[in-house]
């Protein structure tokens with residue numbers, strides 16, 4: 001009966017899309033009761049009762065994912081003081097699982113290749129605390145600007161730098177040597193150093209960045225990555241432009257690359273029930289155009305493979321990469337990973353620690369995982385963990 005209701009609520013085009021991709025529409029049957037999830041900023045756990053009082057509901061601990069809490073789907077948090085003051089984040093538990101699969105430890109240098117709007121990036125920074133670094137990259141300048149706002153809201157930016165760039169060609173290594181944050185020159189010219197970041201950028205610099213964006217150079221990968229934010233301890237302060245934008249040989253990447261890379265790739269979002277639900281308001285025709293278009297799906301798989309390949313190139317030997325999408329189609333997940341493994345003999349799929357207790361199912365490739373909304377009571381997500389072997 002419930003399945004019938006959900007089928008009736010989904011448009012024919014979407015049902016056809018699910019059928020073509022071998023996906024059972026019943027995974028959306030309980031979508032309207034899927035909980036929403038939050039995590040608390042480290043240090044705010046003692047304030048749980050106060051927060052519960054404010055949002056007028058109990059925070060139910062997610063027993064399989066430390067630090068996460070479930071709430072009924074209709075509870076609003078955006079207007080609460082706790083949210084406004086940056087004490088809690090809205091983030092789906094499956095997203096938390098993707099970050100957990102990276103096994104981040106203190107001091108890691110992490111690359112987040114599709115970072116915006118930044119829910120996973122913030123979690124990574126909270127795990128790292130006062131150590132390591134995070135480099136966030138996204139091709140969309142307005143989405144990455146929202147990510148920067150989030151870093152500022154949660155006071156998380158100290159060890160982070162953000163670049164508007166094409167993740168398929170991004171080529172900057174982590175800055176392992178931290179420079180002197182007191183250096184105080186402008187970095188507009190090659191030979192002067194970056195001073196502390198400020199939101200008030202010189203007019204000339206803003207104009208130049210706008211020109212580059214307008215020309216489409218970011219998308220074509222012909223332009224230097226645009227640094228739109230860097231924290232005091234991100235390693236940028238005190239460098240000059242040529243030091244920041246140094247290029248490296250691929251052989252150097254094996255020892256100097258990132259410890260961890262997250263490729264949370266652009267996808268059709270069909271597994272994300274929250275995303276699908278938005279189309280109830282935007283109109284199902286928009287879903288047809290943005291999600292189901294076959295040509296778009298084909299070019300997406302090419303993009304996903306390129307992002308995964310470049311993310312892996314930037315990983316050091318012994319490092320770990322997580323590939324995730326909020327699509328549940330095999331084409332955007334197992335097929336992409338399979339082709340990538342065939343082309344990259346140094347890549348090996350790894351079991352995800354702790355996943356035996358997660359409400360996920362096995363993917364079609366060994367060690368890959370699928371969170372479907374019905375079984376997991378989370379938003380849909382595919383997760384694969386890949387290590388880079390030494391030569």
Ligand SMILES: C[S@@+](CC[C@H](N)C(=O)[O-])C[C@H]1O[C@@H](n2cnc3c(N)ncnc32)[C@H](O)[C@@H]1O
Nearest residue numbers: 114116117118119120138139140166167264266
């Ligand atoms: C699924 S979202 C990432 C969500 C993000 N990781 C988070 O947790 O908030 C995918 C992102 O990929 C970005 N993207 C699309 N093509 C890209 C490319 N070629 N290089 C880098 N980012 C890209 C999109 O702008 C979008 O922000």
